[in-house]
Amino acid sequence: MTISLINLNADLGESFGAWHMGDDPALLQIVNSANVACGFHAGDPAIMRDTVRLALQRGVSIGAHPSYPDLQGFGRRVMQMSAQDLEATILYQVGALQAMAAAEGGRVTHVKPHGALNNVACADAAVAATVVRAVQSLDRSLILLAPAHSVLVKAAEAAGQPVRYEVFADRAYLDDGQLMPRSQPGAVLHEAQECVDHVLRMLKAQAIVTASGKHLPTRIDSICVHGDGPEAVATARAIRQALEQAGYTLAPLDCLPG
Amino acid sequence: MTISLINLNADLGESFGAWHMGDDPALLQIVNSANVACGFHAGDPAIMRDTVRLALQRGVSIGAHPSYPDLQGFGRRVMQMSAQDLEATILYQVGALQAMAAAEGGRVTHVKPHGALNNVACADAAVAATVVRAVQSLDRSLILLAPAHSVLVKAAEAAGQPVRYEVFADRAYLDDGQLMPRSQPGAVLHEAQECVDHVLRMLKAQAIVTASGKHLPTRIDSICVHGDGPEAVATARAIRQALEQAGYTLAPLDCLPG
């Protein structure tokens, strides 16, 4: 008997102080792994702890979602940082979240860089190596969650750090495996059914299926979904249902085979 | 044969970005335990990591020095925070430092609140309980370093969290065991010899010796010294030498008996 395991991940805990963002309780009923903001682009300490507690209650595994230090820009603006500063900045954020997890009786099992830092780490080998070095210096068993066909995946594998491959449910891909820039028409899939079809097609092919129809073979461990807006939650739910109907067993990232 | 153990502690890693503060390399040759700033009143991630590395190289034990979130005020201004926010804020900072220690092959063995937070925690039972709860929720073996005769000591003991008692080398005490406010004449001892005498007198008496000469019996585990300015470093060095000449063995906080 074969079990096909798959993971759904989403960014959570992105409120800050008096400001609210996202429907975390709804998403935590859908996904298996949460990328939790660590205070540098969103998520103050109290929100981090509340998010961790809710995730643990739902059996959702916890990942750190470190960012450039940029609350105003929500971590979406590239910042020039030395390797030394960047490495320490990532350590700082992951450690802060580990404390929340420890206080709530759980632990951080993966790391996924956020926003501009993720974009740079997916394309720039030096930054990717810095991210991996930070994670590895902290814990050689911490999983990196990284986009399939990214430089970040390669850096993690070169260093022998565990890595899981993600694809995006709502984003079109270029033929080189990169995400189509949001500025191009068709870059973002808006309909739930489109997203479901996109995900199932890639899983069946075990490949990134690009906008032109090209197949780029890859392992796929996790599907990234979003939770901003009622439609996004409905789409995430539809993807989960479709995966279950297709015979997949959903599991936290740390329960997937390496 | 009896060994008299004593600890010297100091606040370290209080630079930030391009701004320098304190003579950490000199102090790390004198003290046995470092209270390391965690980014909220001083100490950016890179400085935290560098401080931890240097401390480990010198065999100096590492403590977290969490603060109210107030870089501009250097953590010296009281802030009204809910217990929930304060507890998470402390967890966040201690966790961030734990990650630095882990990355450098060490660990955080004590926590000492900084500045205004320490002042409030020493006098306000509810805040003291919040500090202890944060530390305890993270690790039941983390030592609280707290002033002798403070409410914070009582809170730690009531909760069964390890606590070590400190006295200040350069501060005069009131008859109720509190520090004389800096605004009063004689509150701060400026001469090295004055500080040495003050410390030896208290250790011999196993008591806080107040400005009026009153003795308030207490266990004394650690002497807090300062490192801002060349005289402060010389004073700290003089205290260490006097302790060694008096037959004391200096030891990191986590090597003292509970």
Added chain:
Amino acid sequence: MTISLINLNADLGESFGAWHMGDDPALLQIVNSANVACGFHAGDPAIMRDTVRLALQRGVSIGAHPSYPDLQGFGRRVMQMSAQDLEATILYQVGALQAMAAAEGGRVTHVKPHGALNNVACADAAVAATVVRAVQSLDRSLILLAPAHSVLVKAAEAAGQPVRYEVFADRAYLDDGQLMPRSQPGAVLHEAQECVDHVLRMLKAQAIVTASGKHLPTRIDSICVHGDGPEAVATARAIRQALEQAGYTLAPLDCLPG
């Protein structure tokens, strides 16, 4: 012929970066004067400028809404600041908003402290004097918008700085003229009609009408309304309509007689 002038004011521009708060476009159709967040509790520079532009387009007069430096706490937490730091902090924020107004062809005509700073300035004469000194050192014609029967009103008048008196549409008053604490039942009026009646009653009496029915005579220049949530906007609109039906002419703060 007599014209009865009255002003409606509200806090605006309280989004920050990617986080949204309040329905500013709706409120700007209702109120005559906007208290614009200046970056210390909410409102990044781009949001400040957008808010100023929208206000000017609607003929709404612009006020600075300075706060303690506390984004995470939304300026609702008391902070211990020296008079010198607080005065400079207020100058900084008002100046930043003045630049936005100048760039958009308008100007800042009033100042209203935000949140915890306002609460403290309404009760503590030293802080009230500091606030007034900051405003006065910048521009002797800048209007202070302050709660009737507050220490802040007295401080402004003692210094000869223009001041306008506000009452709150949705808050019950104690017999000493202070707001009933939110922790007490009945402190906040939730129904639009309740608020309308409260406002008209106070205007008619030219007095604060307390929860017990007592009248505390006062000039009333402005009514403070809120915009968080659809009901709040509907309530604000109802108050405006009731005032117009009662024969009042609504006007920006700087068009009211001194």
Added chain:
Amino acid sequence: MTISLINLNADLGESFGAWHMGDDPALLQIVNSANVACGFHAGDPAIMRDTVRLALQRGVSIGAHPSYPDLQGFGRRVMQMSAQDLEATILYQVGALQAMAAAEGGRVTHVKPHGALNNVACADAAVAATVVRAVQSLDRSLILLAPAHSVLVKAAEAAGQPVRYEVFADRAYLDDGQLMPRSQPGAVLHEAQECVDHVLRMLKAQAIVTASGKHLPTRIDSICVHGDGPEAVATARAIRQALEQAGYTLAPLDCLPG
């Protein structure tokens, strides 16, 4: 009779909270114009106000020194910002300093971008235009202080905004008029006499004199000197004395002809 006017400018007010940087009192006896940090890379509100007060007492003209929002990186790290965000960010900082100047009875007469923002604005026409637009929207008489042969000079002139040309006393130039990168040997002149010779040579030639000896003709209005470290202050003083001995009259930026 001819008067040869020249200006000396320096960055000031770069302390922050408890952290000290630079010898402002010494520099204010030497330079004629101060570029005052505005809180985003250094300079909290109280320090800004103190710096402005001291400058006014010494007859030193006041310029705003706006930066990317990056205290930890001291504004030396490039940040990706939209034109809209950058423009508002500059307005915000200049406005904040204008308030300090107004409160102290003076005014801000020039603007000089700081650090990474200056570097980018000197090379990238779009960013240069954004900087000029911010300044111009605030006050069409505000002087931009910009490096000779920079894109920023061109942007200011194209927009009709007043601009003054500066050269650096302690930096070598490449043949294209750009500063030699600090990574190259000889990029920074360390000896006071070297700096004095460099400045006099450029003034005599009315040209940037490059490291290879090439002359790039340019107007020169101002010499930028530095104040970090006792040698830097001595060098600045030597330059001032050499200029006076060479017959130059030193004057604030706003007293130079356009």
